[in-house]
Amino acid sequence: MTIFSDPVVLRCGHSFCRECISLSLKSQPQCPQCRVPEKGQFATNHILKSLSEKAKENERSKRGSGAEEAAGGFCPEHEEKLKLFCFTDRQLVCFICRDGEKHEGHQFKPVKEAAALVRKGLENAAAPRPPMSQST
Structure with missing residues (x-):
């Protein structure tokens, strides 16, 4: 196989x-x-x-191996593609990790969807805010 x-x-x-x-x-x-x-x-x-x-x-x-493997898109433990983002642990995971005890009850999103959410949050946080009016 x-x-x-x-x-x-x-x-x-x-x-x-x-x-x-x-x-x-x-x-x-x-x-x-x-x-x-x-x-x-x-x-x-x-x-x-x-x-x-x-x-x-x-x-x-x-x-690659180890950290390089994770950065390259593969789970170092299961050698599967990292296709999900675990919001609970704030890390990329494979489908096998998602179904394991370590991530039981955690919140997941597909990587692209999670990246879009994080990007939107960062853009909102970095957006210029109108100056606060001072009252005398």
Whole structure:
């Protein structure tokens, strides 16, 4: 379901992550795609391994890490896009964070909508005010 991790090739030619296929073969000793019987002896798929490593490296370089990751629009905890603003904690969050205990009962808005509200508030606060009249 994601980029391959330690990809292997079965006798039938299909490729899977080593851990995924090992777990699958425990319940049914056959290829999950074509149902050809398998004994659990498979070789590393070196071409797919090389491509997977390059794809993961490319993903990491796009996202950065830690604070850079959050600034780049990805949740450092869940590696999901930061699409919501939590008004309670005043921070960007992903949908997984929103549904977690840490943000239970909090107020959220989509990032663009929240930015527009904050911008409007700042503009109102910075707007010149008419001078107060002095009475004698």
